[in-house]
Amino acid sequence: MNRTPATAADVLGVPLLPPGPLTALGNRIRGVLGRLHGAMAPPPARILEGLFGMLEHRVLVALCQAGVPEALTGPMAVPPLARRLGADPVRLERLLRHAATNGWVRLDRHGRVRPTRLTAFLRSDHPGGWRAWVEFAGGQEIVAAVGALSVDAEPTDTFAAVNGAPFFDWMAQHPDRWSTFDRAMGAGGRMHALTLAAALDWSEDRRVCDVGGGTGELLSTLLDLVPSLEGTLLDLPEVVARAVPHPRLQTRGGDAFAHVPGGFDTYLLVNVLHDWDDAHTVRILTRVARATGSSGRVVVVESGYTAVPRDTLAVSADLLMATLTSGGRERGTEEFIELGHAAGLRHERVVRLASGDLAHVFHPAER
Numbered sequence: 225m226n227r228t229p230a231t232a233a234d235v236l237g238v239p240l241l242p243p244g245p246l247t248a249l250g251n252r253i254r255g256v257l258g259r260l261h262g263a264m265a266p267p268p269a270r271i272l273e274g275l276f277g278m279l280e281h282r283v284l285v286a287l288c289q290a291g292v293p294e295a296l297t298g299p300m301a302v303p304p305l306a307r308r309l310g311a312d313p314v315r316l317e318r319l320l321r322h323a324a325t326n327g328w329v330r331l332d333r334h335g336r337v338r339p340t341r342l343t344a345f346l347r348s349d350h351p352g353g354w355r356a357w358v359e360f361a362g363g364q365e366i367v368a369a370v371g372a373l374s375v376d377a378e379p380t381d382t383f384a385a386v387n388g389a390p391f392f393d394w395m396a397q398h399p400d401r402w403s404t405f406d407r408a409m410g411a412g413g414r415m416h417a418l419t420l421a422a423a424l425d426w427s428e429d430r431r432v433c434d435v436g437g438g439t440g441e442l443l444s445t446l447l448d449l450v451p452s453l454e455g456t457l458l459d460l461p462e463v464v465a466r467a468v469p470h471p472r473l474q475t476r477g478g479d480a481f482a483h484v485p486g487g488f489d490t491y492l493l494v495n496v497l498h499d500w501d502d503a504h505t506v507r508i509l510t511r512v513a514r515a516t517g518s519s520g521r522v523v524v525v526e527s528g529y530t531a532v533p534r535d536t537l538a539v540s541a542d543l544l545m546a547t548l549t550s551g552g553r554e555r556g557t558e559e560f561i562e563l564g565h566a567a568g569l570r571h572e573r574v575v576r577l578a579s580g581d582l583a584h585v586f587h588p589a590e591r
């Protein structure tokens with residue numbers, strides 16, 4: 225079996241993975257420029273821009289649903305593009321004009337549409353796989369749940385109130401949507417594998433367990449990058465049944481709240497704890513701490529939480545958790561130290577990854 229190794233160009237659109245602190249600096253600069261951009265507009269323009277933000281999501285989803293990224297292989301006038309897509313040329317042009325303001329495509333002065341590097345990333349055959357995120361976030365169940373977000377104390381589970389069941393139960397009832405969700409997680413997984421392979425020392429490790437590892441894109445990519453490793457994927461049985469094959473990857477279908485297998489050098493929890501409230505988080509971490517025994521490490525990767533909201537992706541991830549889960553959220557380092565302590569883990573350090581996410585490294589408390 226030939227696997228094409230994931231590259232920084234494929235998953236992040238950069239020739240080389242930057243050091244984590246450089247990504248953080250870049251995000252800070254983007255934040256400053258964004259605030260400057262905002263401060264230059266009069267308040268009514270800001271209000272309208274904020275409200276019209278809902279169109280950004282729709283335009284992106286609609287253009288992907290129409291197949292624009294695949295059809296736009298080079299500069300094209302709108303009418304032939306519309307013919308290729310079977311679309312209405314006037315409507316298509318209006319959506320493309322909006323898309324061009326965001327860089328999804330470019331419109332030149334002759335009225336031709338041109339692909340940009342973002343268009344390439346949106347193609348369904350792009351090796352980064354990020355198109356799956358458009359398909360996941362464009363789902364009616366997600367749009368409806370986001371539309372119900374409010375400051376009310378009830379319901380505590382917005383997704384369940386709107387869609388009739390908590391997120392993972394609903395997904396189990398809708399296998400097509402669940403596999404779309406898995407594919408979206410897989411895109412992030414490949415990125416996380418690249419950043420984790422670069423940021424952590426794997427030389428002492430032989431066996432790694434990815435807890436809540438989805439269909440194993442992260443683990444398979446990590447195994448490609450660190451050939452001395454063997455991996456075990458732990459996720460719900462229905463999810464591991466769809467796992468990607470890899471000669472050094474084993475799967476374990478099960479409930480991480482009930483059992484986490486022992487004997488691994490590293491346990492990964494990537495974007496898993498932010499799905500759960502503190503009580504559930506301590507339960508999973510306790511299972512992992514017991515499985516870790518007296519040696520090994522536990523690596524928790526999430527966007528993070530800072531008192532002053534700076535990173536727009538991290539803040540959005542937190543709000544998405546508020547929408548999709550009951551009590552899930554992004555957490556800061558102090559909270560991870562406390563939750564780890566409650567589960568029998570000692571927080572050793574936090575490593576900033578090239579993606580901008582944070583890796584919290586824990587060890588068994590008594591070591």
Ligand SMILES: C[S@@+](CC[C@H](N)C(=O)[O-])C[C@H]1O[C@@H](n2cnc3c(N)ncnc32)[C@H](O)[C@@H]1O
Pocket residue numbers: 392409410412413416435436437438439442458459460463478479480481493494495496499
């Ligand atoms: C947000 S996804 C993260 C997936 C993957 N770690 C990544 O970063 O791409 C959370 C994962 O937790 C899994 N999960 C949910 N409940 C679980 C449980 N009780 N036991 C094991 N895995 C569970 C889901 O199936 C899903 O794959």
